[in-house]
Amino acid sequence: MQKEPLPLDVDAHLPSYMAECRQRLEDNLTTVAAKAREKTLPDVTLADGELRIAPLRKNAPESAEVFAEKAYALMPHVKITELLAEVDQWTNLGDRFLHLRTQAPPKNRQALLTAVLADGINLGLTRMSEACHETTWRQLSWTADWHVREECYVQALPA
Numbered sequence: 001m002q003k004e005p006l007p008l009d010v011d012a013h014l015p016s017y018m019a020e021c022r023q024r025l026e027d028n029l030t031t032v033a034a035k036a037r038e039k040t041l042p043d044v045t046l047a048d049g050e051l052r053i054a055p056l057r058k059n060a061p062e063s064a065e066v067f068a069e070k071a072y073a074l075m076p077h078v079k080i081t082e083l084l085a086e087v088d089q090w091t092n093l094g095d096r097f098l099h100l101r102t103q104a105p106p107k108n109r110q111a112l113l114t115a116v117l118a119d120g121i122n123l124g125l126t127r128m129s130e131a132c133h134e135t136t137w138r139q140l141s142w143t144a145d146w147h148v149r150e151e152c153y154v155q156a157l158p159a
Helices: 014-038 062-074 080-091 109-120 125-131 137-147 150-156
Strands: 044-047 050-053
Touching (some): 080 109, 125 137
8 A cells, every 4th residue: 555645835855855945045145135235134234244233122012011920920939949849759850860879869859959950050059059048069069979960861851
């Protein structure tokens, strides 16, 4: 039984699709270059080989701002570390971060979750300990050294 090709809005033949994309890109670049030469790009200047783009202006309607404020007021104010602790309770995420030598799960879950958060947002343990007064730098450093490794993240992903 022969399968019918899927009805797609794009060319399924890769070389022709790539040629079409390349042509669209070249057309768009030509258009932008012409507008730059004519100085008709909105909020953009090009002088002496230097491109300057004006900062975006706030353009949300007032009703959207009011709605956003009301929506944010309805949201519970939760610390991210508290949220991570709740997720850990549901998934036992922390059990995947085993001690390097003993293979035991961490005793200080708060330190583990805070160290993982610091790693995830690239804040660093020093700055994280300054931001989260519940966990010291020493606790974070010890936990990160013994429990936070690439293979632990791999084990934690299915959680």
